[in-house]
Amino acid sequence: MAPAYALALTVAVTAPLLQPGYLLLRDAVSTPRSYLTDAALGLTQAAPRALPQDFLVALVSTVVDGGVVVKALLILGLWLAGWGAARLVADVLQAGVAGQCVAVTIAIWNPYVAERLLQGHWSLLVGYGCLPWVAVSMLSLRAGSPRAAAPKLHSSRQSASRRLLECNFGGVAAVVFWVALAGLTPTGLMLAATIALTCALAPGAGRPRWWCAAVGMVAALAAALPWLVATAVAPGWAAADAGQKAGVEAFAARAEPGLGTLGSLAGLGGIWNADAVPASRTTPFAIVSTAVLLAIVAVGVPLLVRRRVPVPLLVLAVVAVVAPALMATGPGLLAVEAVIGAVPGLGVLRDGQKWVALAMPAYALAGAATVLTLRSRIPTLATGAVCCAVLIATLPDLAWGVGGRVTPVDYPPGWSAAAAVINADPATVAVLPVDSMRRFAWAPGAPVLDPLPRWLRADVLSTGDLTIAGTTVLGEGARAREVQQMLTSGADRDELAAAGVGWVVVEGSGVRLALPESYRDENLTVYRVGGHSPSSAHRGVVIAAHSVWLAALGVGLLGMLVARRRSRRAHGREQEVDRPQAGDQ
Structure with missing residues (x-):
């Protein structure tokens, strides 16, 4: 019942994505095909924020359209969030269907999901969906064995030991798999690792805390290898910390109407980008939504304690x-700036609101606990139905792609044609206009990152600069910034070729360059320059690191399936033993 309800809510949110087309919304960029370029492997000056998601999409898009891959993973992530929340409350609280459905609703139907959808953070939502599963897996190790695996009185000691060993094997495999899947993006991995270590502290009669914590850390390390190795072998970006420090205030959590920053975060809202917020959260109605969520959570907290x-x-x-x-206060901003200044790679900390995802498993548990708390006075089905209904009613515009704002679009035919020209002779590409974000007439709505870096075999120079509320936050693309200055100052073909530029692409029709044209239509112009830049010498070691992550994903999944099969066989054998035989009276 609960998985089906989770799927229904997920479809209610993502239904527009079931249509043909590509997800192009702010940070979400999908293309028909992606490639293992140096940028996709994190071997440029930019911080490796999109590893190993770019690696995975590049691999899978060789056989499945990349747009389908991204949309499928996003939908899967939300479904896993709801289903995992139901499984968590069933295991920890032994909650029935009503409690499980409340947990599902809290996990899927909340401002965090809406705002991250509008920001285009599809891979972060995959990691978000893994969090309750990480909790379930780690808590099973701490408990020693799930309820279904508890040995019966007539079972032999050897059988009980075997079952305990199989439970541990399955639990370890599950932790490895869910942490690796959450590790599609560094933030998702950090969230999953935090949940794993937190659950390792829970009371239980199973594996000791240090052992469970070690399992979580080893799983996290294996999943982190892609971006750790990329950071080690391509550290040029680390010196460019000025933009990261300047962006601390711009990326801080934001207060919603009538709530203040703390209240917004407690209601699972407060993203830094005011444009990536559902309409209902931009009015005082946000107070009602937050009050409903917190009331449902608060009633169940005493039972959890x-x-x-x-x-x-x-x-x-x-x-x-x-x-x-606290990070959004004056002293907090200074502290975050100091941390990033000391360790530039920790620029990932700037977006403080995304860490609110760590509250979701506890909120889901508390919501289910509310149903259990009130069952002596109100039927559980009635409590569950009311809680689910008011949670949905107070965030009505999450439905249908956050009010129709998360919908797929189609690329004009010229994009495929232009990509084919460059892919026939891949060489470094410079792009105009200089902004990292684009607004296309054929993709109405919010701005989006330039799709070219994910569509071409060649590396595309990008500064990563963002303009937020009139303030430009510098990215790490120093070389891209230099080449763009050459283009805007009228550099000729020889100068650009000497800088390693192979192609120049102008998106739009407002700029004409004195360079040989290889393709032109109303949307794009491709100029051939002829320069070449060598590929990174570290591609092999970074691909090997990605292979470790992929192996962790595969081995973890296989281990879970094997453990599940063994558990079912053992259960079947017990039923045979328990079945009365002829003459047993």
Whole structure:
């Protein structure tokens, strides 16, 4: 029942994405095909923020259209969030269908999901969907064995030991798989690792805390290898910390009407980009939405405290709300700037609101606990139905792609033609206009990152500069910035070729260059320059690191399936033993 309900809610949110087309919305960029360029492997000056998602999409898009891959992963992530929340409350609280459905609703139907959809953070939402599964897996190791695997009185000691070993094997495999899947993006991995370590602190009679924590850390390290190795072998971006420090204030959590920063975060909202917010959260109605969510959560908290096992997740939820709020204060901004200045690679910390995802498992547990708390006075089905209904009603515009704002679009035919010209002779590409974000007439709505870097075999120079509320936050693309200055100052073909530029692409029709044209239509012009830049010498080691991540994903999944099959066989054998035989009276 709960998985089906989770799927129904997921479809209600993502239904527009079931149509043909490509997701192009702010940071979400999908193309028919992607390639293992140096940029896709994190071997440029830019921080490796999109690893290993670009690696995976490049591999899978060789057999499946890249637009389908991205949309499928996004839908899968939301479904996993709801289904995992139901599984978590079933295991920890033994909650029935009503409690599970409330947990599903909290996990899927909330401002965090809406705002990250509008920001285009599809891979982050995949990691978000893995969080309750990480909690389930780690808590099963701490508990020793799930309820279904508890040995019966007549079972032999050897059989009980075997079952415990199989449970541990399945739990470890599950932790490895879910942490690796969450690791599609560095932020998702950091979220999953935090949940794993937090659940390792939970009380239990199973594996010791240090052992569970070690499993979580080893799984996280394997999943982090792609961007750790890329950071080590291509550290040029690390010196460009000025833009990251300047962007700290721009990326801080934002107060919503009538709530303040802390209240917005407690309601799972407060993203830095005011344009990536559902309409209902831009008015005082946000107070009602937040009050409903927090009321449902608050009623169940005392029961969670008494159960003890969820307490570490409750503490983490408080930290996940309070810490980003503190980071948005004056002293907090200075502290984050100091941290990034000391370790530029920690620029990922700037977007404080995304860490609120860590509160979701505890919120889901508390929502289910509310149903259990009130069952002595109100039927569980009635409580569950009311809670689900009011959660949905107070965020009505999450439905249908956040009010129709998350919908696929089609590329004009010229994009395929232009890509084919460059892919026939891949060489470094410079692009005009200079902005990293684009607005296309054929893709109405919000701006989007330039799709070319993910469509071409060649590396595309990009500065990564963003303009937020009139303030330009510099990216790490120093070389791209230099080449763009050459283009805007009228550099000739020989100068550009000497700088390693092979092609120049002008998006739009407002600029004409004195260079040989290879393709032109109303949307794009491709100029041939003829320069070449050598590929990174570190491609092999970075691909090997990605292979470790892919192996962790595959081995973890295989281990889970094997453990599940063994568990079912053991259960079947027990039923045979328990079945009365002829003459047993």
